[in-house]
Amino acid sequence: MLLGFVRALRAAGVEASTERLHAFLRAVAALRPGVRADVFWAGRATLCGGHDDLERYERVFAAYFGSAGERAPRPARAAAPSRLRLVARKAPVVAGMPGDGEPQGPPAAVLAGSAEVLRHRDVATLDAAERAQLRCLLAAFALEGQARRSARRRPARRGEVDPRRTVRELLRRGGEPARLRRHARVERPRRVVLLVDVSGSMAPYADALLRFAHAAVRAGRTEAFTIGTRLTRVTRELSHRDPDVAMAAVAAAVPDWRGGTRLGELVREFLNRWGQRGMARGAIVVLLSDGWERGDPELLGRQMRRLHALAHQVIWANPRKARPGYAPLAAGMAAALPSVDAFVEGHSLAALERLAAVVRGADAGAERVTGAGRAAGPDPVRGAERA
Known part of the structure; x- marks a missing residue:
């Protein structure tokens, strides 16, 4: 359960390293694993590396373990248990911070066990309550592209000698010898472009x-x-802080909900209007679609080759890929697959966590495709060749 919580933190962008994980487990063991407040503060003290992590930590903790007031009653005592067993049930909600007025019982893992199971459930099979819980976990996500070295430089202790700053330091000292000033290139995350299929076949996942x-x-x-029968840019609508407000804005802006799919024409429109002008150059482009195409598959294949030549990496997330016996036999999927760098699943929270890891370059074992859509292992030369 605690390992699943740490995985959720990593998906939310918290740099919870293996060392921090071990420190968290030691802290929980040294405190009281049966008290929600102890689990909360042990994780806050060991898993957060900076001020930016605090808000993400609290959001993930609330989504994973339930709201602040939820807690579980004390279980019946067992004679010399060999390992700690965490049992939790819902209890009346009491306002307050984690640990306010809590009994000395097991941690309030009201939603922790179900959240771990929910991570691997197909989104299309969830009921209303599970979808609400999934939305809380998705709100804590963070997606960041692979780091790239930019042309800008910053002062650093190691790196190349900065001649301008070194000369200025010499002049300030009247020509007396001074320490060499150095600088290094600034690393920035690559731009990420998401193309989300909202056609009828993707309705359960949209x-x-x-x-x-x-x-x-x-x-x-x-x-x-969003892609369906039309291409709609929804970055502005999704920039609202409240997820529900953002979803309402997207619903009002997208005119082709649950329609057909014209992937080839829409990829061409994206490249002509935005991608060729710079949005796709050196970016990581992610298509979230099942690959059903009503148009010409050859057109989609040509446009995917154009996209592949512009982007740093092209990733395709297909919710149907996780189904038993799945094969990319749909005309659109088969035409696009040779121009895809990584082909991943997109049906569950765990699949989206892995997609986020592939985007930031942390999952070197992602399935690669070469030739006519055959699976291949990781290509270590790919990243070096692509600027």
Whole structure:
């Protein structure tokens, strides 16, 4: 349960390293694992590395363990248990911060066990209550592209000698010898572009994928579009802080909900209007679609080759990929696959977490595709060749 909580933190953008994880487990063991407040403060003290992590930590903790007032009653005592067993049930909600007036019982893992199961559930099979819980977990997501070295430089202790700052220091000292000033290139995350399919075949997944896009837009340099029968840029609508307000704005802006799919024409429109002018150059482009195409598959294949030549990386997330016996036999998917760098699943929260890891370059084992859509292992030369 605690490991699943740390995985959710990592998906939200908290740099919870292995060392921090071990410190968290040691802190929980040293305190009282049966008290919600102890679990909260142990994680806050060990898993957060900066001020920006605090808000994300509190949001993930509330989504994973339930609201602040939820707690579980004390279980019946067992004679010399060999390992700690956490049992939790819902209790009346009491306002207050974590730990206010809590009994000395097991941690208030009201939603923790179900949240861990929910991570691997297909979004299309969830009921209303599970979808509400999923929305809380998606709100804590963070999507960041792979780091790239920019042309700008900053002062650093190591790196190349900065001649201007070194000469200025010599002049300030009247020509006396001074320490060499150095600088290094600034690393910035690459732009991420999300193309979310909102056609009829993607209706069970559209809400979850758009909430994933909302968290990505709020987190950093991410552009979002919806594709169906039309191409609609929804970055501005998704920039609202409240996810529900953002979803309402997207619903009003997108005219082609649950319609057909014209992937080839819309990818061409994206490239002509935005991608060729710079949005896709050196960016990580993610298509979230099942690959059903009503138009000409050859057109989609040509446009995907154009996109592949412009972008740093092209990732395709297909919710149907997780189904038993799935094969990319749909005409659109088969035509696009040779121009895709990574082909991943997109049906569950765990699949979206892995997609986020692939986008930021942390998942080197992502399925690659080469040739006519055959699966291949990671390509170590790919990143070096692409500028």
